[in-house]
Amino acid sequence: MGSPRATVKTVYLVASGDSRLAANQTCETAQAAMEEKLTKALANEGIKVQRAHPYDSVKRHGFIDSQKYGIEVFRSIPDDAPLIVAEAVWQYTHHILPGLLTHHGPILTIANWSGTWPGLVGLLNLNASLSKAGLQYSTLWSEDFSDAFFCEGLRSWLKSGYVTHDSTHVHPFGSVIPLNDTQVGANFAREFKKSKRIMGIFDEGCMGMYNAIIPDELLWTTSLFKERLSQSALYAKMLTVPNAEAKAVLDWLLTKGVHFEFGTVEATELTEAQVLQQCKMYIAAVRLAHEFGCAAIGIQYQQGLKDLVPASDLAEGLLNNVDRPPVHDETNGKILFPGEAIPHFNEVDECAGLDAIVTYHLWRFMGFPPETTLHDIRWGERYRGEGIDDFVWVFEISGAVPPAHIMNGYRGVVSVRQPPMYFPRGGGTIKGVCKPGHIVWSRVYVEDDRLKCDLGLGESVKLPDVENQERWQQTTSQWPMMHATLKGITRDQMMARHKANHIQVVYAPDYDGARRGLYAKAGAMNELGLEVFFCGKT
Numbered sequence: 001m002g003s004p005r006a007t008v009k010t011v012y013l014v015a016s017g018d019s020r021l022a023a024n025q026t027c028e029t030a031q032a033a034m035e036e037k038l039t040k041a042l043a044n045e046g047i048k049v050q051r052a053h054p055y056d057s058v059k060r061h062g063f064i065d066s067q068k069y070g071i072e073v074f075r076s077i078p079d080d081a082p083l084i085v086a087e088a089v090w091q092y093t094h095h096i097l098p099g100l101l102t103h104h105g106p107i108l109t110i111a112n113w114s115g116t117w118p119g120l121v122g123l124l125n126l127n128a129s130l131s132k133a134g135l136q137y138s139t140l141w142s143e144d145f146s147d148a149f150f151c152e153g154l155r156s157w158l159k160s161g162y163v164t165h166d167s168t169h170v171h172p173f174g175s176v177i178p179l180n181d182t183q184v185g186a187n188f189a190r191e192f193k194k195s196k197r198i199m200g201i202f203d204e205g206c207m208g209m210y211n212a213i214i215p216d217e218l219l220w221t222t223s224l225f226k227e228r229l230s231q232s233a234l235y236a237k238m239l240t241v242p243n244a245e246a247k248a249v250l251d252w253l254l255t256k257g258v259h260f261e262f263g264t265v266e267a268t269e270l271t272e273a274q275v276l277q278q279c280k281m282y283i284a285a286v287r288l289a290h291e292f293g294c295a296a297i298g299i300q301y302q303q304g305l306k307d308l309v310p311a312s313d314l315a316e317g318l319l320n321n322v323d324r325p326p327v328h329d330e331t332n333g334k335i336l337f338p339g340e341a342i343p344h345f346n347e348v349d350e351c352a353g354l355d356a357i358v359t360y361h362l363w364r365f366m367g368f369p370p371e372t373t374l375h376d377i378r379w380g381e382r383y384r385g386e387g388i389d390d391f392v393w394v395f396e397i398s399g400a401v402p403p404a405h406i407m408n409g410y411r412g413v414v415s416v417r418q419p420p421m422y423f424p425r426g427g428g429t430i431k432g433v434c435k436p437g438h439i440v441w442s443r444v445y446v447e448d449d450r451l452k453c454d455l456g457l458g459e460s461v462k463l464p465d466v467e468n469q470e471r472w473q474q475t476t477s478q479w480p481m482m483h484a485t486l487k488g489i490t491r492d493q494m495m496a497r498h499k500a501n502h503i504q505v506v507y508a509p510d511y512d513g514a515r516r517g518l519y520a521k522a523g524a525m526n527e528l529g530l531e532v533f534f535c536g537k538t
Contacts, residue, residue: 010049010050011042011081011082011083011084011158012078013049013086014052014070014086016063016092016126017064017065017091018065019066020422021065028061030088030114030116031062031088034112035049035051038084040145042154045154045158052076052077064095066095067208070097073099074096074098074100082105082157082161083105085107086110090118090121091126093129093208093210094208097129101133101135106157106161107135107138108137109123109126109130109139111141112143113142114474115394115471115475121376121378124377124500124501125211125500131445132445132446139495140153149492165492165493168493169489169535170454170533170535171533171534173526173531173533181516181518181523184519185523185524186527189523189524189526193222197225197296199219199226199227199297199298199345200227201348201350202234202298202300203300204228204300206300209349211445212347215446221451221529229288231304234284234305235309237284238277246277246280247279249279249325256403256409260428269426270415270417274310274426274428278315278428279325282318285344287327287329289336294342296345297344298347298348299315300348302347306425310425310426311423311425313398313430317403320344320371320401321341322341322370346502347502349500351502352504354444355372355443356373356504358524358525359504359506359521366516366520368507368513371506373504374503374505375397375502375505376395376397377501377502377503378394378396379394383467386464388461390461392463395503395505396480398478399428399431400430401482402430406433407432407434416478429478434480438514440514440518441505442503442504443498443500444530445499451530451531453532455522455532455535457518459484468481518538
């Protein structure tokens with residue numbers, strides 16, 4: 001892609017949005033406020049912004065809300081024009097990917113640094129999808145679009161068509177002196193490859209996440225294979241679950257100490273009927289995993305399923321936990337997967353699925369608690385106090401965190417209704433604050449037509465409850481949250497490098513255990529054929 005011509009004084013702007021009307025309408029105000037600040041910043045550089053699609057007074061938002069509309073919009077954008085994709089919200093990348101694939105001008109993706117709506121999450125998903133597609137792009141983020149980091153980056157892009165970020169925290173696998181644990185991981189992986197495993201995929205391509213789909217031929221090299229299932233099969237299986245079995249799961253959770261904030265208004269409150277449907281989904285998912293021999297499953301829960309049943313998040317969190325309600329075989333009554341989690345990868349993120357299966361079995365092999373989950377990289381800010389002086393990220397996902405990650409386990413879980421704008425049928429979450437402890441974080445991704453893996457050390461830290469509440473209010477208060485510090489990585493280094501909206505986390509017993517796990521996991525991923533990078537302090 002070329003650089004802007006010196007005579008160009010106009011930059012085109014597009015904004016990809018959700019496919020859910022309610023989400024677009026709710027988030028329109030935040031998007032408009034962001035674009036106003038961005039337009040002012042560009043005007044200060046003598047640049048006019050040409051928004052490529054208008055506000056729709058009937059729909060009451062100004063987002064590109066479908067692939068069809070995105071293709072229409074790009075027909076009006078000159079192929080060589082400088083183009084900004086501005087995001088203050090979660091967005092479906094496939095709305096604009098067809099247009100970006102044939103755009104020859106420089107592309108800049110931008111998000112506002114805010115946790116109120118998941119614009120940063122949408123930006124990271126977009127960037128990862130562009131990287132997988134092999135497209136050149138630059139990226140920036142800012143709180144108010146007047147700080148030096150943003151303004152200098154913007155000027156660089158306007159002048160050259162590129163923004164360069166610091167990547168000195170990234171170290172290829174071969175450049176780091178291997179420890180004995182690297183060989184432990186390699187030995188594990190050689191045995192792992194002998195036992196071909198199946199990933200159950202309940203419909204691919206959730207929320208336009210092109211980056212979350214692993215081409216089969218790349219996945220096969222790791223000894224994992226897809227069983228392509230359907231959300232309709234999950235729904236059909238739910239219809240076969242007796243009410244008594246669903247009630248038994250709910251009673252099990254209540255006995256464990258889970259608190260459900262029940263109400264009576266279906267449209268806005270959590271009801272027992274919604275939770276019982278979620279319990280049926282959990283039972284159905286376990287039985288289907290057994291029927292098809294799945295080592296892990298991913299439920300899309302988006303277009304289609306969201307209009308039929310409550311959210312899948314409660315079921316997902318239970319699946320990820322070793323200690324979970326027993327599910328019996330329909331024919332012989334035996335408990336299915338006794339003493340085991342059934343790793344679930346949110347939103348059918350297959351990269352997270354590969355990561356979860358390897359992590360779960362490797363941690364089992366090393367004698368560590370194996371529960372693992374993905375989170376969204378939602379937002380963060382520096383925190384000073386309680387012995388902490390660091391940038392503390394908010395990792396947050398819509399409910400699929402295993403209770404083993406929550407402070408006080410099941411007794412620390414409060415289940416509240418999912419936000420109506422995303423989840424019209426409701427359903428409870430697994431809300432709680434993740435326990436303090438050392439973690440290994442990672443991300444598997446596709447780039448240059450091959451599988452890669454970034455990984456590093458981190459720590460889940462404990463913050464005062466007043467800070468918990470403030471961060472929940474600035475993000476999504478219904479969802480579980482981890483306060484994470486990443487060792488040896490700045491905010492901007494992480495944003496510039498990370499190739500996903502999701503990040504995988506797993507706990508280690510202590511700091512030394514985390515280092516052992518880090519090297520073992522790197523050795524395992526390398527042996528499985530992934531290109532591995534250590535990020536930050538090792």
